[in-house]
Amino acid sequence: METAQSRQQAAQPGALTAFARFVLCGGGVGLASSFAVGALASWIPWALANALITAASTLLATELHARFTFGAGGRASRRQHAQSAGSAVAAYAVTCMAMLALRQLAAAPDPLLEQVVYLSASAFAGVARFAVLRLVVFARNHAQTADTLRGPRHLPATVARTPAPADPAQLCHAA
Structure with a gap:
């Protein structure tokens, strides 16, 4: 009899398939985000535009990763959203540092150069994010792995528990 957990495990993709899906979903959201940050930054400071777009794109990407990338089989939980x-x-910090470094090197960088730097920093952060999402946020058998780390909870089935006799004198005659 196949359990729901074994069906879910069978539906979860391997590392290469998950990475390809991550690149498709996360890269698509990231690419759209890069243009959105550029457009929004023409009205508000770049760091604020990046923060707003990062928040919105993270919510969207986490849902896509839960449903499609890592085969979690439904909506992302609050825990998964928080971990994501x-x-x-961390990815926001990497992109901000990259853009600040660019601005230190060029007072008025070309928009194309800004896109290249931003997308390169995003790709670097994305690879690290994939590892975190796969190994922590959407880890297979999350509860089972935690149980394995804690050790066994009960005595082996071969050890039988017998109630202690009410009268200590019966201990000698029990055998």
């Missing part, structure tokens, strides 16, 4: 947000904060 943590990795997105």
Whole structure:
């Protein structure tokens, strides 16, 4: 009899398939985000535009990764959104540092150069994010892995528990 857990495990993609889907979903959202940041940054400061777009794109990407990339079989949980947000904060820091470095090197960089730097930093952060999402956020058998790390919970089936006799004198006669 096949359990729901074994069906879910069978539906979960391998590392290469998951990475290809991650690149498709995350890369698509990231590419759209890069243009959105550029457009929004013409009205508000770049760091604020990046923060707003990062928040929105992280919500969207986490849902796509839960449903499609890692085969979690449904919507992302609050825990998964929170953990994904943590990795997105790190990605945000990487993209901000890259853009600040660019601005230190060129006072008025060409928009094409800005896109290349931003997308390169995003790709670097994306590879790290894939590892975090696969190994932590959408890890297979999350509860089972935690149980394995904690060790066995019960006695082996071969050990039988017998109630202690009410009268200590019966201990000698029990055998």
